[in-house]
Amino acid sequence: MKVLVPVKRVIDYNVKVRVKPDGSGPDLANVKMSMNPFDEIAVEEAIRLREGGQASEVIAVSIGVKQAQETLRTALAMGADRAILVIAADDAETDIEPLAVAKILAGVIEDEKPDLVLCGKQAIDNDMNATGQMLSALLGWAQATFASEVRIDSGKAVVTREVDGGLQTIGVRLPAIISVDLRLNEPRYASLPNIMKAKKKPLEEKSAADFGVDVSPRLQILKTTEPAARSAGIRVASVDELIAKLKEAGAV
Template sequence: MKVLVPVKRVIDYNVKVRVKADGSGVDLANVKMSMNPFDEIAVEEAIRLKEKGIASEIVVVSIGVKQAQETLRTALAMGADRAILVEAASDVHTDIEPLAVAKILAAVAKEEAPGLILAGKQAIDNDLNATGQMLSALLGWSQATFASELSVEGDAATVTREV
């Protein structure tokens, strides 16, 4: 089974963010960026599934700026098999809305035909927690949110939720 894992480039969680002087947003100049920690957990779970022989291929996908290549390289270094970058913005200050991301991910999913999509529960930059649910609705797939444990047997998955 192919597993698709969306990953997002965000300000590193150890960095103290600075607000621009005009108050219009976050100053991203010379700020360390990294993979969203919740997406990193999803990549790790996909790798566990591959080690168990359940997953045959792990494809990571990032939607955003060209610099997201670094995030994809991190996922490849962790053990992902392939990476896809969809350049949807040229400016690092441009945040792509969750519905637009979900629509792009749905198109990627239709092309890649994964058996499972593992997404992090939310991005630490905007905390919206919306893209995964929108993607599920667009694909007409079942979903489980806030998973703390995943067990896959054949075409069925059992999910334990955070409580």
């Protein structure tokens, strides 16, 4: 079984994002970039499937700028077998929209013919949560979203999903698209020897034009603002005063 894992280069989750003075978007100057945390979980799960003898090959794919090579090398250092970089933008501030990403991935899948696609449920930069679902629709494949547990059994994937009311377990026939949630696993750290080995693993470069996909944006960002500063609280002298204040605020 061949497993394909899309990964995205995003601002590191430990970085406090700043907005440009003109409000045109986040300031990426001298900002640390890393693999999207949900995608990292997907890479880990794919590697575990291979280590368990259920997958024969793990392929990492990234769509974006040339600098995404670093993100793919991280996936290779974690244990992916090879990587594909689809260069679809020249500027790191250009975010390729989910539909264009899904169309490019559909082209990659047509070439590679994987049995399973594991992807993060969403990217932490735009929180779209749409690429996996769009890819499933384009391919006509089964899908399972928000996976907290994945088990492969007799040509199908048994997936436990996190839903509003608790957990839901479903079975989907392969080939399938599965988007993963936080509680699926704990991604491993890439060791120094594996980081060195990753430099010799194959990384193929392609372009969006190779798949005939137009990556022109359909959405226009009008303005980006930072969240409003949290207002100061007040002190109360007693429980009765606290309850009175809560009633005034409509919280009780």
